[in-house]
Amino acid sequence: MSLKDIYLTKSSKNYAGLENNKNSRYEIIGVPFDSSTSYKPGTRFGPDAIRQAASGLESNSYFSDIYLEDIGIIDEGDVGIVIGDINETLNRITGVISDVIQENKIPIMIGGEHTITYGSMRAFKKQGITPCLIVIDAHYDLRDEYLGLKNGHASVMRRSLELLGGTKINYIGVRAYSKEEKNYALSKNNINTIKPSDIYKVGLINAINSVKKFLVDCKHIYLSIDMDGFDPSYAPGVGNPEPGGITNIEGLTIINQIVDERLVGADVVEVSPPYDQGGITSSLAAKLINEIIMKNYISLSKKNS
Amino acid sequence: MSLKDIYLTKSSKNYAGLENNKNSRYEIIGVPFDSSTSYKPGTRFGPDAIRQAASGLESNSYFSDIYLEDIGIIDEGDVGIVIGDINETLNRITGVISDVIQENKIPIMIGGEHTITYGSMRAFKKQGITPCLIVIDAHYDLRDEYLGLKNGHASVMRRSLELLGGTKINYIGVRAYSKEEKNYALSKNNINTIKPSDIYKVGLINAINSVKKFLVDCKHIYLSIDMDGFDPSYAPGVGNPEPGGITNIEGLTIINQIVDERLVGADVVEVSPPYDQGGITSSLAAKLINEIIMKNYISLSKKNS
């Protein structure tokens, strides 16, 4: 064995600095796309920032006696996006995620802007899976269009719902919306909303239970986390910080309570490193991913035992 | 109509990106002055940062079914300040705010350093109005002078109280002071102080009620928000971050509870964009302004109906 093999570190830029573990079910896929971002671009630097932040975290779970390196991950690198062309980029995402699903793996997509979730939704649809959605976000993203754009981040959930028919969607953290969006959300039975003020009023555990109840009959669940669902004090590094979001511990607890063996995929989006002093948004994003993986792993292990 | 009329966007730098609505009662006035700032200058960039942050927010209220664009605003631009000359700058503020009051409008001043509040106070005095004051701040700003300066931000409330005679002032968030200021505040009947620890001890609602009671017989109310009244986690972008302030939701709830039809004016000061990573301080400032306007509008509508 040469000294190059010993001393050169090939894995240093992998998620959490972990060597890929081919047996792991969890595939990290970066999508550094932000061309439709309306105000402050920068989420294209999100995937690498989250990978690095993950290296700075210890690998323990806050909730169980388990460590990420015992499970392992596969970091597939980034989708080769087409700058300025959301449609082609979405096509590539759909292609890649479809492959992941066919391999019976669980895709964990790291953005990039929220729009990319739609590419993932299409892959599930294509593979015959219609998951229910849990969305942590300050916004509904239910506009029919925004600044003339049908396929932008402000419309991603509108498009996804159209695609997935009557699937259920449970929002957590929503507090900012247009009149149109609010009315749309109120008029639909398949949309449930937990505002931060609801958590304050009924308590975190009751709020979580209402989500569980709403989704009780779902066969598959997909989790999409727009980091602006968190309060700006915990996640300053986003394009549109909106006061009054959930705390980091609330978010982590929600993950730990809601993720189970039904999870088929997840994404964490809208981390904008140029606005993320100290990297605290990236670091929360990484911690969320770690807990998603560890909780799903435990759930699957229990189910299979 | 020419294509220039269609495609050129004249209003893009207005508050919240809204076209001026001449029928609105709310006049936004920037004062980009920071010459007496003792440590970290930068609040001169506050007005534009708050305008931009407002464009990133949705226009809904957190507390009522109302939207800012249904009310409208008039963004008057900035007072032409004189750098290094606080006296002339205060004269200009007084002149401009007097005009606004005479037009029967409500001035919402965005700073700039806290000193500018004194210019507004003089305008009210000149127009025969002696408002009670609600001040959100980490500090009393009651020094008789500071570093040889009589008219600096550390003395703005001392000067204002001298001007307005026995008017009442209710502080919220104060936690940092000199011995002199504390003794001065304790010795005066017309000064009431709600510390963050008081909110913690008695609860937010009780704290708000004590403010309401203290100001119950006031005919007019002026609200002055120094962003350092908030905890640095919610408002890092200020000159003097002081640990242990109020949260963003506490601040917004206070606004929603205390603003009523007696409000004659308001200011939001001390946002320092160079120290405001992710723009979360600007964005909280803008949200506070939105809720001030929406609550006063509702109160006036109820009174008039």
Added chain:
Amino acid sequence: MSLKDIYLTKSSKNYAGLENNKNSRYEIIGVPFDSSTSYKPGTRFGPDAIRQAASGLESNSYFSDIYLEDIGIIDEGDVGIVIGDINETLNRITGVISDVIQENKIPIMIGGEHTITYGSMRAFKKQGITPCLIVIDAHYDLRDEYLGLKNGHASVMRRSLELLGGTKINYIGVRAYSKEEKNYALSKNNINTIKPSDIYKVGLINAINSVKKFLVDCKHIYLSIDMDGFDPSYAPGVGNPEPGGITNIEGLTIINQIVDERLVGADVVEVSPPYDQGGITSSLAAKLINEIIMKNYISLSKKNS
């Protein structure tokens, strides 16, 4: 006259802080578009940064006894771009610039990414004008496509040449290119290239004279300045700094020598404020614009006298 009229400064965000002068021939038009930027986004903040930088410059010319405020400008504000949609954005640019041309004014477009020049080219074509082009750039931008994009900044001159048929184009500052671009440029008679090393070898005056000679029979001239044509020491705030460009004084001298009464329009693009410490790139961009306007004004005055 009210004090608001006296003290509120409406023009503070206009180019160079100048009030619009309706009699001026020079129309400043911002295009804050950067969605197809391949590596470091940020030129969307270029227009405002250049406006502000212009306020920091004195108004004298370096070459003649003339002052910008004696000529005046009209700052039309920004084209309302569609984020992520280069085609619709180009349509709007074409519409706006067409209007300007019809008013017999000279458009000075400030970017934004280089792609926007194509919108301007189409407006001239539409109005029956086929200008020769002078392009200051480190790159040819002559790729047939780049990363799957036909209408991106790397192809803007290829598309423009296709549009304008056999028009002449004179590059200054080019030093970085693909094999394809170099061969394309070499194969065309209507393309002339002055590299920085040519200026070094033959001297600035001889280099300028060769440009003049190449363009001697052009009826109309359009000047497009990609700030990366300058050396990174003079223009660090660009997306792709390429060592070995022209100096600021060389660029200003070129402007002063080459701009004459045939100029029908100009643009200055690719200023990226997030990467422009001290604002020196913005400030050079503003100075270039000032000298373009002042030299064209002198040339027109001479011709008309």
Added chain:
Amino acid sequence: MSLKDIYLTKSSKNYAGLENNKNSRYEIIGVPFDSSTSYKPGTRFGPDAIRQAASGLESNSYFSDIYLEDIGIIDEGDVGIVIGDINETLNRITGVISDVIQENKIPIMIGGEHTITYGSMRAFKKQGITPCLIVIDAHYDLRDEYLGLKNGHASVMRRSLELLGGTKINYIGVRAYSKEEKNYALSKNNINTIKPSDIYKVGLINAINSVKKFLVDCKHIYLSIDMDGFDPSYAPGVGNPEPGGITNIEGLTIINQIVDERLVGADVVEVSPPYDQGGITSSLAAKLINEIIMKNYISLSKKNS
């Protein structure tokens, strides 16, 4: 007296801008060392940032009617560290702190990386003092080695425990660890851990009481604060932000409750100014130091009266 004596300010860079008071027991000692920092260097700038932040704070205590300037401090400046040589640097720290102890003063060390605490521990050992430790930290720092380094920040408490034999150590804020560290900590009777989730579960006062009880028979106490023990929203400016830490008010309350007359020294480490937007981490660090000094002073006064 010359005008130079009057107008030149020699103390402006001292801690809190205070002139040294030779009668004070509190000696501020900076250690700008960060050579073993694994990811984001920058704590070498910590000492000066904390000194400056202290100048921005008012001098009152949040808990008692006392002011820092009535007690005074001695700012001894910085230990002359040897970059890249942790062993020699530790030797110098040990030398300096030994001197301080012999003068019967209380050293307050400001870092710099956490490793420097070991230099201080050796000084106490040398002077015949074996303090119990209270450590606020997100991490145990109990690794036997890390990246081949025995004397790095990840091992500082392991080395200190080895040095001080069976002394007690009470952690507050720990939430991130390797399997090895967790097992080590669980296996030792002299290690007590208060996680943030414990504070949440039992309440702050009960948590504090359990610390008091654990340390009840300690004769001397040394307090070491790694700023990453705080939640990243309160302390973003650290090398490894780990979600879910204690709040600033919890930290200050803990200080106020736990510091008593047994305190023999303290340190505040891991402030990394390049990652500390708005300086809120420095400013919390300074506030913690102020309250440590004021509470110890009160405790000693009571004991001596």
Added chain:
Amino acid sequence: MSLKDIYLTKSSKNYAGLENNKNSRYEIIGVPFDSSTSYKPGTRFGPDAIRQAASGLESNSYFSDIYLEDIGIIDEGDVGIVIGDINETLNRITGVISDVIQENKIPIMIGGEHTITYGSMRAFKKQGITPCLIVIDAHYDLRDEYLGLKNGHASVMRRSLELLGGTKINYIGVRAYSKEEKNYALSKNNINTIKPSDIYKVGLINAINSVKKFLVDCKHIYLSIDMDGFDPSYAPGVGNPEPGGITNIEGLTIINQIVDERLVGADVVEVSPPYDQGGITSSLAAKLINEIIMKNYISLSKKNS
């Protein structure tokens, strides 16, 4: 000798990290004042940035076999300025500099904004010295007033000339001015101007010789360097970068050629650290100061030998 004496470094924040040498003739005096700065504040951080930058430089001269540490300096710290009050600040500067002159020392003032030079001028006048001035600047600073301010940086040389009667002033680097200033400068026999374009046209040595000739009958010389006299590529960290200035080597050569035994004082102003990426402006400022001191020392030594 205690270990504290050995290991604690008291001088680490002195200019160039040098211990004060009481026998040196050169007194460094910081003036962290920027209250009248019109656009981008920040020069208040200049003095410390220059001190630190000096520590990063080697101590050799570029022109002679001499080293700064063989001469030594006295760093007196900073004048205690009054924020927002230029008149009182100027009084203090005048007081301090008068003391320095009376001690027969040479003051080297580091700014801070250019306005502070006037305080120094008054001190010389008061001590019966009327020096000729050499001013490196992009601007004349000869406005009668600017934005209503008589004593601002844009008027500092106008005020100084009024104070010093018919003294001679030689500008180097001027290229940006109002019509009023240009006409004023042209109308006066005691004002000589070397523009950057003059250096280009006649060569550096000839340009320097014309300065020498103009000042040949001056008994005393004071040198004032506004860093914006340099090209923005060499000095980006200034409030108003103006393209086309002198190079760092030109500036250093000018210093080396023009400074002689007649020098009675100097200042280096307008370094603005927040805009000075990489600290290259500070570092040039420090190098200029080093060469000023070393050249004057050599000149005096020759004269005295």
Added chain:
Amino acid sequence: MSLKDIYLTKSSKNYAGLENNKNSRYEIIGVPFDSSTSYKPGTRFGPDAIRQAASGLESNSYFSDIYLEDIGIIDEGDVGIVIGDINETLNRITGVISDVIQENKIPIMIGGEHTITYGSMRAFKKQGITPCLIVIDAHYDLRDEYLGLKNGHASVMRRSLELLGGTKINYIGVRAYSKEEKNYALSKNNINTIKPSDIYKVGLINAINSVKKFLVDCKHIYLSIDMDGFDPSYAPGVGNPEPGGITNIEGLTIINQIVDERLVGADVVEVSPPYDQGGITSSLAAKLINEIIMKNYISLSKKNS
């Protein structure tokens, strides 16, 4: 072939975004080590910044009709350094570089601080090669020790000369040194120095010729580029910017003239991304590497044909 194979981009973080070409002779090896950096740490981020900057450059040579992608590179990733332990890190560098030499490849090391060059020197020595050195640097790095450190960046050439016996070393760009270093350099026949002022005096071509002559009898040449050899206007992103260095075009021309078939290895060090606004230092570093590779390739091709 799966869509993952098509759309996932594994090579995006390789040098210049190029896939490794196993037939290439050029091996890029990063060494992200900066633990002995005395003032401003940050060069540990250099390797990745240079890799990314290389992706932003076109692949053409400025001097010949050749393109980097026709030659190809092998990016080996980074040496796994030991933070704070220069000796072990040097051992690993020596091990890795030895492997590269044995494979008959040419190592291009990217730093990291200058100290790492010593690791490379030991590898050549070990493999029986004693190259002559060409060093571009503002400094001699010939101190016997610095701040107590024998193996720091300030001594790297002293240690290397001791190791390599009487090998020749030719400095280019040196302008800052201690008395000791200057005397050492002057006293040795095997040391030749080209200062920036020499280039100015004799012209670039003559200066280059004197280097060629000095090294004419060398069998092997190693090129070490400390980016602070360049003027700070071209390379602001370094730890110790020293005014008056060489220009980017001078540096590139020197490379093109001096590199020939004798080159056995090279390094480019001291790029400090946190201080490198706009990335212009990284981008110059990458361009230097590209031209080194392309010129050596041409030289070898000629020799072999």
